[in-house]
Amino acid sequence: MQTARWIRAAALAGTAVLALAGCATEVEPRVAPPGLPTDVPCGTVTLANLPWVGYEANLAVVAYLAKNRLDCTVVEKELGAEEAWDALAAGEVDAILENWGRDSQKKRYIDEERLAVEHGMTGNRGVVGWYVPPWMVERYPDITNWKNLNKYAYLFRTPTSGGKGAFLLADPSYETNETALFRNLKLDFTVSITGSEEKLIDTFRDAERNRRPAIGYFYAPQWFLAEVDLVHVKLPPYTPGCDVDPEKVACDYQPYDLDKIANREFAESGNPAAELIKNFQWTNAHQNEVARYLTVDKLSYDEAAKKWLDANPEVWADWLPAD
Secondary structure (H helix, E strand, C coil), X not given: CCCCCCCCCCXXXXXXXXXXXXXXXXXXXXXXXXXXXXXCCCCEEEEEECCCHHHHHHHHHHHHHHHHHHCCEEEEEECCHHHHHHHHHCCCCCEEEEECCCHHHHHHHHHHCCCEEEEEEEEEEEEEEEEECHHXXXXXXXXXXXXXXXXXXXXXXXXXXXXXXXXXXXXXXXCCCHHHHHHHCCCCEEEEECCCHHHHHHHHHHHHHCCCCCCEEEEXXXXXXXXXXXXXXXCCCCCCCCCCCCCCCCCCCCCEEEEEEEEHHHHXXXXXXHHHHHHCXXXXXXXHHHHHHHHCCCCCHHHHHHHHHHHCHHHHHHHCCCC
């Protein structure tokens, strides 16, 4: 899931917007995991910053705790999802805080080259698919079955879609199957890149508000679904292995249990930030709440993180490493 996106300054420990006092909940010391040093200073931690707001919500909260609880200097590196894996393997990034699948990168960098490790689950359940605004389902009830999409392709034509239906994608760095799906399911559609998650949301919002046709790739967790309840278009159901060959894929996207990826050296270093990241785990609702602070309320990373952390100490207390 980098043409356009929210640009936010790298969060450094010395420039934190809000004071540590804002996260004042006391946490009982915990026992350090066996076999790891307990006195390693945090130092500088470099975290990938990927182009979707759910990821940014993860980053805001983890970075705030790392700076204000562990005395880390946090550097955020803006990358596409595939770039982030390459940077992590090269030691330029310490961790990716939300990973969607990426089986080929896991095979190369975890199994074969042993430069990266799976670093625990985020707790988020990822759902990817094709969606239309609710008004279209009210008007065209059978549009949610992929077999009927060609009947409605004319509704989605644009001056630049070459006579085909325009199918909306967000950031071009997202890993998607649309081109193969159109070909293998014989659908009269073509990809139309909006350029960013923000622009894709704006397009869907406008489509529902003004009853304009729109169809595109979307996903959960995503705060926008609480504002506009986009309707999932059913493709041939996902079965294990149906998407192994990218050229032959003709099925829906698999559901994802989202995980975190760390540079192996960082993960095994005893750095307290590595333990924080491994322990970090929350729900789709938690992520959506912080994402809404960032996008709707226009809070900074630190402001959004502090607001959520102050309200949810029982969730994050066990993320902190042992003293």
